[in-house]
Amino acid sequence: MRNSKSERAGYWFILPWLIGLLLFTIGPMLFSLLLAFSKWDIITGVQSIEWVGLDNFKTMFHDELFYQSLKVTFIFALVSVPLYQVASLLIALLLNMRNRGMKFFRLIYFMPSVIPAVAASMMWIMIFNPEYGILNRALAFFGVQGPAWLQDPSYALGALIVMGLWGVGNTIIIYLSGLQGVPEELYEAANLDGAGPFQRFFNITLPMISPTVFFNVIMGIIGGFQYFTQAFVMTNGGPLNSTLFYNLYLYNKAFTDFEMGYASALSWVLFIIILAFTLLVIRSSSMWVYYQGDNEKD
Amino acid sequence: MMNQATTRKPVYSKLFSMLMLLAGAAVVLIPLLWTFATSLKTPAEVFKDDFFPAVWMWSNYKNAVLAIPFFTFLKNTLIILIPVLVGTVFSSALCAYGFARFNFRGKRTLFLVLLATMMLPSQVTMIPMFIMFKEIGWVDTFLPLIIPAFFGGGAFNIFLIRQFMRGIPRDLDESAFVDGANKMQIFTKIMLPLSMPPLIAVSIFTFMGVWNDFQGPLIYLNSSEKYTLALGLSMFKGLYNVEWNMLMAATMLIMLPPLLVFFVAQKYFIEGISISSAIKG
Numbered sequence: 178m179r180n181s182k183s184e185r186a187g188y189w190f191i192l193p194w195l196i197g198l199l200l201f202t203i204g205p206m207l208f209s210l211l212l213a214f215s216k217w218d219i220i221t222g223v224q225s226i227e228w229v230g231l232d233n234f235k236t237m238f239h240d241e242l243f244y245q246s247l248k249v250t251f252i253f254a255l256v257s258v259p260l261y262q263v264a265s266l267l268i269a270l271l272l273n274m275r276n277r278g279m280k281f282f283r284l285i286y287f288m289p290s291v292i293p294a295v296a297a298s299m300m301w302i303m304i305f306n307p308e309y310g311i312l313n314r315a316l317a318f319f320g321v322q323g324p325a326w327l328q329d330p331s332y333a334l335g336a337l338i339v340m341g342l343w344g345v346g347n348t349i350i351i352y353l354s355g356l357q358g359v360p361e362e363l364y365e366a367a368n369l370d371g372a373g374p375f376q377r378f379f380n381i382t383l384p385m386i387s388p389t390v391f392f393n394v395i396m397g398i399i400g401g402f403q404y405f406t407q408a409f410v411m412t413n414g415g416p417l418n419s420t421l422f423y424n425l426y427l428y429n430k431a432f433t434d435f436e437m438g439y440a441s442a443l444s445w446v447l448f449i450i451i452l453a454f455t456l457l458v459i460r461s462s463s464m465w466v467y468y469q470g471d472n473e474k475d
Numbered sequence: 476m477m478n479q480a481t482t483r484k485p486v487y488s489k490l491f492s493m494l495m496l497l498a499g500a501a502v503v504l505i506p507l508l509w510t511f512a513t514s515l516k517t518p519a520e521v522f523k524d525d526f527f528p529a530v531w532m533w534s535n536y537k538n539a540v541l542a543i544p545f546f547t548f549l550k551n552t553l554i555i556l557i558p559v560l561v562g563t564v565f566s567s568a569l570c571a572y573g574f575a576r577f578n579f580r581g582k583r584t585l586f587l588v589l590l591a592t593m594m595l596p597s598q599v600t601m602i603p604m605f606i607m608f609k610e611i612g613w614v615d616t617f618l619p620l621i622i623p624a625f626f627g628g629g630a631f632n633i634f635l636i637r638q639f640m641r642g643i644p645r646d647l648d649e650s651a652f653v654d655g656a657n658k659m660q661i662f663t664k665i666m667l668p669l670s671m672p673p674l675i676a677v678s679i680f681t682f683m684g685v686w687n688d689f690q691g692p693l694i695y696l697n698s699s700e701k702y703t704l705a706l707g708l709s710m711f712k713g714l715y716n717v718e719w720n721m722l723m724a725a726t727m728l729i730m731l732p733p734l735l736v737f738f739v740a741q742k743y744f745i746e747g748i749s750i751s752s753a754i755k756g
Contacts, residue, residue: 186658187577189587194570194633195625202592205603212602219606268499271492284741285500291737291744293687295705296600296730299712300510309522309741311509343503348750354749403596407691410709424598431602432694444598452597 212441220436233442243443245418246426249334253422254401257338261394268381269352283353290346292474294406300412301340302327330419333412337420340407348393355389356382370383385464391458402447423447512667521719532720539724547700552713553705555617559624563681564674567628567730570725571636571670576648593630605694615697620688624681632677635747638672642664676743683733704729 188195188428213233237243237348263335272279304310305326313323339458363381372380383390405424408414414421414429425448431440513521514535516528540546574586608619628635635756647669648661656664667674702710708729712722737744 180607183658184578185581187573187579190573190577190658190662191570193566193625194589194627196571197623198588200591201623201626202595205600205607206595208603208606209599223606223610224692249638260620264588271496274489274492276493278491278647282496282500283745285503286737287744288734289742291504291683291733292730293689295687295689295707295709299722299726300506302712303510303513304506304537311506313523343506350745350748354745366551372481385633393629399596403598409689409693427598431605437602444596446597448485448596448739452594455594463578
């Protein structure tokens with residue numbers, strides 16, 4: 178049967194993807210690699226492309242904005258990943274209890290995840306407005322003078338982190354499906370042994386859903402490095418580059434300054450950072466991720 | 476508080492968790508409600524303290540629609556959306572069938588490559604793709620946003636449909652084969668109709684992806700009469716002396732379709748997202 182004529186028909190069916198892989202993935206990757214070692218502004222056309230070796234990567238070492246964008250992105254990832262995970266897990270735990278109205282709550286919590294990033298950004302620009310935004314009005318109600326949020330370099334990044342907390346519905350759903358996979362017998366056995374709620378959480382729930390935590394942490398880090406729309410629409414990297422996310426800086430280099438070579442080099446550094454973090458989390462996962470023995474692997 | 480499914484817990488713990496959930500739900504809903512309320516206010520009311528307007532100014536919506544050119548942007552969005560939907564669903568189903576039902580040489584390797592491409596950040600291919608499309612004169616047309624959808628329709632979508640197709644009993648293919656159906660007929664007459672759940676999920680995700688896409692249109696569309704809704708809305712903020720009530724009316728209009736789709740088809744969302752996390756499991 179294997180590799181018989183009829184089996185080879187499979188190639189025809191996956192042909193669209195194979196062509197796409199060459200045209201839109203492998204081809205561009207090779208071209209991008211070439212660009213990363215070249216100097217080229219797109220306006221003068223392909224013939225003016227110039228090989229410069231490692232110059233683009235050397236430039237990065239002296240590029241303050243590059244460091245700034247790394248700093249912004251790392252701060253965002255370091256704060257938002259743990260914060261969003263804890264918040265999502267907490268809500269998922271509450272949603273996983275067999276109370277009435279859980280479907281309704283699940284619906285509400287997930288809603289922000291389907292709202293277009295641009296629309297959410299517009300909403301939050303207004304919420305963060307220092308004079309008439311609802312946030313500072315609520316703070317004023319308690320006698321607190323709120324900051325200028327998006328216009329204040331020391332608050333802008335924090336404001337974006339707070340805004341992201343509003344949209345963690347995706348993560349909640351992933352945790353919820355993880356929680357529902359924990360076998361009921363484990364809790365019953367723990368109850369018989371007299372375990373309290375915290376013991377049950379740390380000794381059963383957390384180990385059992387550790388693969389889900391693992392997945393969400395990776396996605397969170399990748400998300401930080403791909404963060405774009407909100408930063409572009411709400412602050413455009415400002416004030417004083419305090420929200421200059423890596424991806425935004427890359428975009429500016431490519432499509433505002435047209436430094437295609439340097440921007441390609443930046444994109445490979447982004448790729449390597451994401452890869453390194455992913456491998457780091459995968460490597461370390463054997464220490465803290467518990468896979469059920471009978472987990473069906475595909 | 477932190478446990479599940481125990482009847483041993485006293486009533487007040489249940490009450491406490493309910494209150495927490497309610498508080499969280501309020502945090503989620505108040506910004507939305509306030510946006511809606513603001514979209515119905517007069518410009519003067521925007522600066523006042525009241526949460527709701529005295530009179531609901533539905534005319535804000537009419538004015539916003541005319542000011543942004545909403546219908547032009549809507550038309551552009553649909554010109555991209557409809558072919559992308561068709562291309563994504565058909566080509567991802569076709570490739571999923573190839574991976575699910577045939578034993579050709581190198582299949583395992585190719586499938587691993589498929590999974591690996593999901594990890595590749597789009598930034599790496601973004602610049603060369605732009606240059607490529609620029610060289611063939613497609614910049615400031617809808618084509619760069621449409622054509623790639625016809626070549627595989629995205630690794631995640633292929634994966635999603637392939638997983639489902641593997642669950643369809645092979646007896647069905649075989650008996651159709653005995654009846655003289657060829658592979659393509661088996662695909663269109665048996666596999667496609669039976670794979671409706673993942674196909675619907677893929678359609679919904681594709682709709683959301685196109686509707687919400689910002690960076691793609693930002694890179695490829697230059698002239699404002701070609702803008703999509705997402706791009707148009709962000710430019711509206713920059714172009715006019717921001718009138719918050721109208722800006723919020725436009726914002727409401729743009730978030731409404733995805734919200735409606737979500738309410739109608741929520742079960743597909745929940746399943747699709749759970750599957751996406753199971754890939755790594």
